[in-house]
Amino acid sequence: MPSSPPRSRPVRILLVEDHDMVAEAICLALERSPALEIVGRAASLASARVEARRYEPDLVLMDRRLPDGDGVSAIAEMKALVPDARVLILAGEGSASVAVRVAEAGGAGLILKASGLSELEDAVRRVAAGEVVFSQDLLGDVLGRLTGRAPRPGAKLTPRERETLDLLGEGLTTADISGRLGVALNTGRNHVQRVLEKLGARSQLEAVTIARREGLLQ
Missing domain, CATH: 3.40.50.2300 (Response regulator)
Known part of the structure:
Protein backbone atom coordinates (compact mmCIF):
# COMPACT_ATOMS: atom_id res chain seq x y z
CA MET A 1 0.00 0.00 0.00
CA THR A 147 -17.20 -11.11 14.09
CA GLY A 148 -19.60 -13.24 16.10
CA ARG A 149 -17.03 -15.98 16.63
CA ALA A 150 -16.92 -15.50 20.38
CA PRO A 151 -19.98 -15.57 22.63
CA ARG A 152 -21.10 -12.50 24.51
CA PRO A 153 -20.87 -12.66 28.31
CA GLY A 154 -23.75 -14.65 29.71
CA ALA A 155 -24.31 -16.74 26.58
CA LYS A 156 -23.27 -19.91 28.42
CA LEU A 157 -25.22 -19.36 31.63
CA THR A 158 -27.52 -22.23 32.53
CA PRO A 159 -31.15 -21.49 33.53
CA ARG A 160 -30.21 -21.91 37.20
CA GLU A 161 -27.23 -19.58 36.79
CA ARG A 162 -29.45 -16.99 35.10
CA GLU A 163 -31.80 -17.25 38.06
CA THR A 164 -28.83 -16.77 40.38
CA LEU A 165 -27.76 -13.71 38.38
CA ASP A 166 -31.26 -12.23 38.66
CA LEU A 167 -31.07 -12.62 42.44
CA LEU A 168 -27.63 -11.02 42.51
CA GLY A 169 -29.17 -8.16 40.60
CA GLU A 170 -31.72 -7.76 43.39
CA GLY A 171 -28.84 -7.26 45.82
CA LEU A 172 -29.25 -10.57 47.66
CA THR A 173 -26.43 -12.19 49.60
CA THR A 174 -25.21 -15.69 48.82
CA ALA A 175 -27.12 -16.99 51.86
CA ASP A 176 -30.31 -15.28 50.69
CA ILE A 177 -29.83 -16.63 47.17
CA SER A 178 -29.39 -20.16 48.53
CA GLY A 179 -32.62 -19.78 50.48
CA ARG A 180 -34.54 -18.44 47.50
CA LEU A 181 -33.28 -21.27 45.31
CA GLY A 182 -33.96 -23.86 47.99
CA VAL A 183 -30.41 -25.22 47.95
CA ALA A 184 -27.63 -25.70 50.49
CA LEU A 185 -25.36 -22.73 51.15
CA ASN A 186 -22.37 -24.45 49.49
CA THR A 187 -24.47 -25.14 46.40
CA GLY A 188 -25.56 -21.51 46.32
CA ARG A 189 -21.93 -20.41 46.57
CA ASN A 190 -21.08 -22.69 43.63
CA HIS A 191 -23.85 -21.17 41.52
CA VAL A 192 -22.61 -17.65 42.30
CA GLN A 193 -19.00 -18.57 41.56
CA ARG A 194 -19.92 -20.07 38.18
CA VAL A 195 -21.83 -16.90 37.30
CA LEU A 196 -18.76 -14.82 38.13
CA GLU A 197 -16.49 -17.08 36.09
CA LYS A 198 -18.73 -17.06 33.03
CA LEU A 199 -19.09 -13.28 33.12
CA GLY A 200 -15.37 -12.76 33.72
CA ALA A 201 -16.11 -10.88 36.95
CA ARG A 202 -14.00 -10.75 40.11
CA SER A 203 -16.81 -9.82 42.46
CA GLN A 204 -20.58 -10.03 42.72
CA LEU A 205 -20.83 -6.26 42.19
CA GLU A 206 -18.75 -6.46 39.02
CA ALA A 207 -20.89 -9.38 37.80
CA VAL A 208 -24.04 -7.29 38.22
CA THR A 209 -22.39 -4.32 36.49
CA ILE A 210 -21.36 -6.47 33.51
CA ALA A 211 -24.79 -8.10 33.35
CA ARG A 212 -26.56 -4.74 33.27
CA ARG A 213 -24.21 -3.43 30.60
CA GLU A 214 -24.75 -6.54 28.47
CA GLY A 215 -28.53 -6.36 28.82
CA LEU A 216 -28.77 -9.50 30.98
CA LEU A 217 -30.50 -7.56 33.76
CA GLN A 218 -33.08 -4.80 33.64
Missing part, protein backbone atom coordinates in the same frame (compact mmCIF):
# COMPACT_ATOMS: atom_id res chain seq x y z
CA PRO A 2 1.28 3.52 -0.70
CA SER A 3 2.28 5.41 2.40
CA SER A 4 0.12 8.26 3.63
CA PRO A 5 1.38 11.74 2.77
CA PRO A 6 3.23 13.42 5.62
CA ARG A 7 1.22 15.77 7.83
CA SER A 8 1.84 19.47 7.37
CA ARG A 9 1.07 20.11 11.04
CA PRO A 10 1.24 18.18 14.34
CA VAL A 11 -1.54 15.85 15.44
CA ARG A 12 -3.79 18.03 17.60
CA ILE A 13 -4.80 16.19 20.79
CA LEU A 14 -7.47 16.88 23.38
CA LEU A 15 -6.57 15.15 26.64
CA VAL A 16 -9.48 14.29 28.93
CA GLU A 17 -8.08 13.12 32.28
CA ASP A 18 -9.18 14.16 35.76
CA HIS A 19 -5.99 13.27 37.65
CA ASP A 20 -3.56 16.19 37.38
CA MET A 21 -0.38 14.16 37.88
CA VAL A 22 -1.38 11.63 35.24
CA ALA A 23 -2.38 14.39 32.84
CA GLU A 24 0.93 16.22 33.38
CA ALA A 25 2.94 13.06 32.75
CA ILE A 26 1.01 12.34 29.56
CA CYS A 27 1.46 15.89 28.31
CA LEU A 28 5.20 15.81 28.96
CA ALA A 29 5.56 12.45 27.22
CA LEU A 30 3.53 13.31 24.14
CA GLU A 31 4.82 16.83 23.63
CA ARG A 32 8.40 15.59 23.41
CA SER A 33 7.46 14.80 19.83
CA PRO A 34 7.10 17.73 17.41
CA ALA A 35 4.52 15.62 15.56
CA LEU A 36 2.12 15.72 18.54
CA GLU A 37 0.51 18.73 20.20
CA ILE A 38 -1.80 18.90 23.23
CA VAL A 39 -4.20 21.66 22.22
CA GLY A 40 -6.60 21.29 25.14
CA ARG A 41 -7.12 19.59 28.47
CA ALA A 42 -10.31 18.67 30.28
CA ALA A 43 -11.02 16.99 33.61
CA SER A 44 -14.65 16.05 32.94
CA LEU A 45 -17.00 15.17 30.11
CA ALA A 46 -18.72 18.54 30.42
CA SER A 47 -15.39 20.32 29.98
CA ALA A 48 -14.41 17.96 27.16
CA ARG A 49 -17.50 18.96 25.18
CA VAL A 50 -16.52 22.62 25.44
CA GLU A 51 -12.87 21.97 24.52
CA ALA A 52 -13.81 19.69 21.62
CA ARG A 53 -15.96 22.42 20.08
CA ARG A 54 -13.27 25.02 20.68
CA TYR A 55 -10.26 23.16 19.32
CA GLU A 56 -11.71 20.55 16.93
CA PRO A 57 -8.83 18.14 17.70
CA ASP A 58 -7.60 15.36 15.45
CA LEU A 59 -7.56 12.93 18.37
CA VAL A 60 -9.31 12.76 21.75
CA LEU A 61 -7.35 10.82 24.38
CA MET A 62 -9.98 10.18 27.03
CA ASP A 63 -9.95 8.48 30.41
CA ARG A 64 -12.57 5.77 30.78
CA ARG A 65 -13.70 6.87 34.27
CA LEU A 66 -14.45 10.56 34.70
CA PRO A 67 -16.20 12.42 37.53
CA ASP A 68 -19.35 12.99 35.50
CA GLY A 69 -19.55 9.81 33.45
CA ASP A 70 -18.06 6.97 31.46
CA GLY A 71 -15.62 7.87 28.71
CA VAL A 72 -16.62 4.89 26.60
CA SER A 73 -20.26 5.99 26.62
CA ALA A 74 -19.13 9.46 25.51
CA ILE A 75 -17.29 8.28 22.37
CA ALA A 76 -20.28 8.74 20.08
CA GLU A 77 -20.91 12.23 21.43
CA MET A 78 -17.28 13.26 20.91
CA LYS A 79 -17.40 12.00 17.34
CA ALA A 80 -20.65 13.86 16.75
CA LEU A 81 -19.05 17.08 18.01
CA VAL A 82 -15.88 16.57 15.95
CA PRO A 83 -16.66 14.06 13.16
CA ASP A 84 -13.07 13.78 11.93
CA ALA A 85 -11.60 13.17 15.40
CA ARG A 86 -10.44 9.74 16.47
CA VAL A 87 -11.05 8.69 20.08
CA LEU A 88 -8.55 6.62 22.07
CA ILE A 89 -9.65 5.45 25.51
CA LEU A 90 -7.23 5.36 28.44
CA ALA A 91 -8.21 2.88 31.17
CA GLY A 92 -6.91 1.79 34.55
CA GLU A 93 -7.89 -1.77 33.73
CA GLY A 94 -9.33 -3.44 30.67
CA SER A 95 -11.49 -6.37 29.70
CA ALA A 96 -12.76 -7.81 26.44
CA SER A 97 -16.23 -6.45 27.20
CA VAL A 98 -14.92 -2.90 27.66
CA ALA A 99 -12.74 -3.14 24.56
CA VAL A 100 -15.70 -4.35 22.48
CA ARG A 101 -17.79 -1.45 23.78
CA VAL A 102 -15.05 0.93 22.61
CA ALA A 103 -14.98 -0.65 19.14
CA GLU A 104 -18.77 -0.77 18.83
CA ALA A 105 -19.02 2.91 19.80
CA GLY A 106 -16.61 3.89 17.03
CA GLY A 107 -13.54 4.32 19.22
CA ALA A 108 -10.09 3.84 17.74
CA GLY A 109 -8.72 1.76 20.58
CA LEU A 110 -8.04 1.25 24.26
CA ILE A 111 -4.72 1.51 26.04
CA LEU A 112 -4.09 0.71 29.69
CA LYS A 113 -2.59 3.22 32.11
CA ALA A 114 -0.21 0.49 33.19
CA SER A 115 1.43 0.73 29.77
CA GLY A 116 4.60 2.77 29.58
CA LEU A 117 4.52 6.34 28.30
CA SER A 118 6.45 5.24 25.21
CA GLU A 119 3.69 2.70 24.47
CA LEU A 120 1.10 5.42 24.91
CA GLU A 121 2.96 7.67 22.48
CA ASP A 122 3.17 4.82 19.98
CA ALA A 123 -0.57 4.12 20.35
CA VAL A 124 -1.41 7.80 19.82
CA ARG A 125 0.74 7.93 16.70
CA ARG A 126 -0.82 4.78 15.28
CA VAL A 127 -4.37 5.92 16.00
CA ALA A 128 -3.63 9.31 14.41
CA ALA A 129 -2.36 7.44 11.35
CA GLY A 130 -5.67 5.62 11.03
CA GLU A 131 -4.97 2.37 12.88
CA VAL A 132 -7.12 0.77 15.56
CA VAL A 133 -5.11 -0.05 18.68
CA PHE A 134 -6.00 -2.50 21.46
CA SER A 135 -3.78 -4.30 23.94
CA GLN A 136 -2.60 -7.60 22.49
CA ASP A 137 -4.26 -9.63 25.26
CA LEU A 138 -7.62 -8.05 24.38
CA LEU A 139 -7.35 -7.96 20.60
CA GLY A 140 -8.30 -11.58 19.95
CA ASP A 141 -11.41 -11.31 22.12
CA VAL A 142 -12.41 -8.04 20.46
CA LEU A 143 -12.14 -9.52 16.98
CA GLY A 144 -13.97 -12.66 18.05
CA ARG A 145 -16.83 -10.74 19.59
CA LEU A 146 -17.18 -8.32 16.68
